[in-house]
Amino acid sequence: MITLQMEFKKIRRKKIGLTMCALIGIQFAWLLWATNNPSEAELLQGWLGHLQSQPLLCAIMMPTIMSVLASRLADVEHKGNTYKQLKTLRPAGTLYLAKVLCGFLFIVTMTAANFLFLLFLGYQYGYVGNPDPKAYLSAFLLQIACCLSLYLLQLDLSMLFFNQMIPMTVGLCGSMLGVILMYLKTYSFLPWGGFLSSALVRMDWNPDTRVITYYYREFSPIELFALAMIFIWIAVFYTAGRILFTRKES
């Protein structure tokens, strides 16, 4: 707890919260624009539509947002050259866990704000019925897991390299890969494909009638494995990062 408090003290006046709010604000602006003036059919399927579009939006934005968050948290140590000094105060593993928890709290807050905004939009527009609590809760938890896996990957890279251009470039390339895969496949084992694998709702577009129908996805065994990969990546990146942080000296 003390180490976590120390982490928050380090980022005081760094305006990380403000940066995250601004980036999430852009996501809200996009959602508002995309869902503006819904038709009768869109009102009917609005709640499902949200669950379909949300992973796509996250695939575009979240890898970069996570890169920014991780870079901000790791750069504090690079600029101050504080790795050795920190390890004289607390065990290295605890310090790494505090960095992970700090980022995790940001992720949970952002995802909660994101879903609250989706609910607000839905009720404001008057979507038919109510959101399926089980599906929305699952989507909420899966989005947190996807973001956490990306955050851990970026945190590891940001700590490993002093030159922050490398992790940022990896984040951008991964983001691009994730977005393009969205249009080609239904699942991916890559860390950036988590949003694709965890999408609970799919869309069927009829080119003749030009009508979109949303439906809950039925996961095949390989798709379930791709879903499990998100949690495997979390474990892999956390373990690798902890080892890396423990051995890091400058």
Place this chain on the structure above:
Amino acid sequence: MKTSYLKAVRAEQIKLKRSPVWLAFIALPMISAFFGTFNYLLNIEILNSEWFSLWTQHSLFLCYFFMPSLIGTYCSYLWRLEHTRHNWNSFLTSPIPLSALYFGKLSQAVFMTILGNLWIFFLYYVCGRLSGLSSPFPKDAASWFLFGTIGAVTVCCVQLFFSLIIRSFAIPIGIAMAGGILGLLMTNKGLGLRYPYSLYCVGMRANNPNLELDVSALLSNSATYILIFVALSIFYLHRHEISAS
């Protein structure tokens, strides 16, 4: 001034030596080209405008979402060296006018952006030929390249300014990403030519190769934004006491 400028460019080249920052400009368009071509070949029955259809697949995501962020990353890197430790002291006291130092950095950003754009078009040509497109390479591509580059230079100036005034490496990249997404919304509302981040996409005719471009508006708006942000950056360097700590 000319000698100072050349010295500043040389200094920037030395700072960037053996730094693999150019790799990002190679890798990102390659991902876009590979998957764009793959998607084009998968949907060749619907995408029947040959080179134009292939261009939409190559450029859509790259131009709107990723190129502004990539330029932002490069610009952040150019200023990061000065923001680190006490480098502002030596930067501000070097016997070269500050404007020349700024233009040295801008030249590097523009040079890399032009190289990146050339690479995008080279990949477009190669992927088109490999996909079996036998019709001549579209002459319009020269116009896409030229006006796209002008749009990209505008983004360079905007991002260099943000990276100058913000010490953090990552925040300007977040701004670039947000700018790119807002650019998509602005273009969709027909205001693409008025917004700096969408000038690149409009110039490149991303997702709409048949777009009738208002050349005078693009040139005048780009020139205005370039002048504003260059002036702001040089003014900031002259007037603002940058903390070296």
